[in-house]
Amino acid sequence: MAMNIAELQAENERLRRDIALLSSANTIILRWLPTGAVTYINEYGQRFFGYTAEELLGRHVMLLVPDVESTGRDLSELADDIARHPQNYTSFVNENVCKDGSRVWVNWTNQTVTDRHGVLREILAIGTDVTGLKATEKRLKESEDKFSKAFYRSPIFMFVSTVEDGTFVEVNNAYCTLTGYSREQLIGNSSLRLGIIPAEERERIVSTMEREGRLDNITTAVRTKDGNARDTIFSADIVELQGKRCFLVSGMDITERKQVEDSLRESEHRLKLLSENLEDMVIQRTEQVHALSTALTLAEQRERKQFSHVLHDDLQQKILGARLLFKQHLRNHQAAGQTEFVDDAMRGVVVLDKAVQTAKALAIELNPPVLSTEGLDRALCWLANHMRKNYGLEVDLCLSGPVQNVRNETQLMLTQMARELLNNVKKHAGVSQCLLEASYDDRLVRISVSDTGRGFDPDEKLEQPANDSHLGLLSIRERLRLFGGNLAVQSAPGQGTRVTISLPHEYSQPRERQAT
Amino acid sequence: MKAYLVEDDETMRFILKHILEANFPSLTAIGESETGEDALEKVPSFGADVVLVDISLPGMSGLEFVRRLTPKCRGACILVLTGHEIEMYEQAARDAGAHGIISKSDDEGLLEMIGILLEKSKQGGCE
Numbered sequence: 001m002a003m004n005i006a007e008l009q010a011e012n013e014r015l016r017r018d019i020a021l022l023s024s025a026n027t028i029i030l031r032w033l034p035t036g037a038v039t040y041i042n043e044y045g046q047r048f049f050g051y052t053a054e055e056l057l058g059r060h061v062m063l064l065v066p067d068v069e070s071t072g073r074d075l076s077e078l079a080d081d082i083a084r085h086p087q088n089y090t091s092f093v094n095e096n097v098c099k100d101g102s103r104v105w106v107n108w109t110n111q112t113v114t115d116r117h118g119v120l121r122e123i124l125a126i127g128t129d130v131t132g133l134k135a136t137e138k139r140l141k142e143s144e145d146k147f148s149k150a151f152y153r154s155p156i157f158m159f160v161s162t163v164e165d166g167t168f169v170e171v172n173n174a175y176c177t178l179t180g181y182s183r184e185q186l187i188g189n190s191s192l193r194l195g196i197i198p199a200e201e202r203e204r205i206v207s208t209m210e211r212e213g214r215l216d217n218i219t220t221a222v223r224t225k226d227g228n229a230r231d232t233i234f235s236a237d238i239v240e241l242q243g244k245r246c247f248l249v250s251g252m253d254i255t256e257r258k259q260v261e262d263s264l265r266e267s268e269h270r271l272k273l274l275s276e277n278l279e280d281m282v283i284q285r286t287e288q289v290h291a292l293s294t295a296l297t298l299a300e301q302r303e304r305k306q307f308s309h310v311l312h313d314d315l316q317q318k319i320l321g322a323r324l325l326f327k328q329h330l331r332n333h334q335a336a337g338q339t340e341f342v343d344d345a346m347r348g349v350v351v352l353d354k355a356v357q358t359a360k361a362l363a364i365e366l367n368p369p370v371l372s373t374e375g376l377d378r379a380l381c382w383l384a385n386h387m388r389k390n391y392g393l394e395v396d397l398c399l400s401g402p403v404q405n406v407r408n409e410t411q412l413m414l415t416q417m418a419r420e421l422l423n424n425v426k427k428h429a430g431v432s433q434c435l436l437e438a439s440y441d442d443r444l445v446r447i448s449v450s451d452t453g454r455g456f457d458p459d460e461k462l463e464q465p466a467n468d469s470h471l472g473l474l475s476i477r478e479r480l481r482l483f484g485g486n487l488a489v490q491s492a493p494g495q496g497t498r499v500t501i502s503l504p505h506e507y508s509q510p511r512e513r514q515a516t
Numbered sequence: 517m518k519a520y521l522v523e524d525d526e527t528m529r530f531i532l533k534h535i536l537e538a539n540f541p542s543l544t545a546i547g548e549s550e551t552g553e554d555a556l557e558k559v560p561s562f563g564a565d566v567v568l569v570d571i572s573l574p575g576m577s578g579l580e581f582v583r584r585l586t587p588k589c590r591g592a593c594i595l596v597l598t599g600h601e602i603e604m605y606e607q608a609a610r611d612a613g614a615h616g617i618i619s620k621s622d623d624e625g626l627l628e629m630i631g632i633l634l635e636k637s638k639q640g641g642c643e
Contacts, residue, residue, distance in 0.1 A: 317525040
């Protein structure tokens, strides 16, 4: 018994020394009975919780413990549970409540004091303020939660893999969706083993990464679990994780975007081709229209010439022949003194003369015969005489250069144009005289008709013809353009008119063949 | 006396020949050609005193025929016939070497002109 008392005294002495030592430290020392009654609290503990010793001693220790922690944990039975199962609480962190109601976190080391029969007599609780640490932990956890959510739920794929062999350390949902593998299938496995990326492509990426320190916007194709290829763009950094160098990769699946871009490029290419083809077709069609128009112009001239020849060389010859024969018979009868039908015969001759005149005039209108045999010089000479004789227009002719070299269809066309210009003078100028000039130089044949008559405003009449009074000029201009020629009009109201048509020499040889 | 007709129209050739035969009995022979090319070969050997040529011929024109014939048949009188107004070709015909030009519709003038040329021919030709 004395031994036991001595042992207890020794134990108490040791505790007192310990308590005395800890009393001066920044440590809470609290002693409470299995009933919950507080039997001791050191000065630091008093300051920490805001209670005096008198206010706490004898009170239930649960005065310092909230029923429910801010984490949601139920602590209402904590004291009883510690008393019943102290072995579970040798080290325990829980939230406490101060006198002013503020919550604090304390890391408690609970030590039991038992009698020699092993009966629990007292709990010695030594606490350390961990409120700041818990707050930091909370912020860290919140941050981790945020990062975790951002990482896993991001539509951008992300993963962490080792630089050494590409073993996946972490992957997010987007990467699982991209590759078709589950998180479990990926983590611990490598992109090479799964065939997500070819070895040579990984070597290229690793090599670039080692050289550049990071990767930005690299495009590469990955092979999915079902064997399809997906186009991706990614960026990567190297991070140290659990002592290993790892790639932290984030990227996007750009397969659809690339398909749209490819499709757009293809469309643009087709559009460009179509545009080029369309341009070629327009050029080709324009050339065909030009050639056909030229052929049509020449064909029209050839037909006029043909009709004229038929009129002159056939019909007119026949009528003239009949007339000559008729007159010869008339002479024969007159010589024989047979005069009874002379008057009737003469009326027949007059009818034949009129028929000849009609045929001749029509033949000349269609194709002045001089054009068939002579050059442009003779044709213009004839035209000047024709206008004087038939229309009373005095035409002064001035020729320069070898105008006679212009022959055939070109000669006919130019003569007809000159005739239209002279007709315009007769119809619109209000004068009875004009000048017809023709020249032939190294490059061009030019014909000008000048008068001192009424004149007109070329811009008004030629660009916006209100009536057909100047359609002849427009027609000449269009025909000349077909042959690479030009029409120039100098005129003003009351100041006369000078119209010049010009045609390159090369059109002396018509381009009819181009249309065939 | 000999005359030669260069006329592509067969009817006209027949009628001209008929008129020559009817009005100029001194003519002993009248040759004919349809083209200038044919006539150019035949006329020199034929020895025509008067040559009547239509200005409008297929191929070689009447005026071109005159230009080529003149050096070959010096002395022969050449009369150009035309269905057109003679003013158009008067100077050209003279330049080519013709001794006269007459419209086919002027039958009186035609007979008169042939008569004059035949007379000239009798007197030594139209040189």
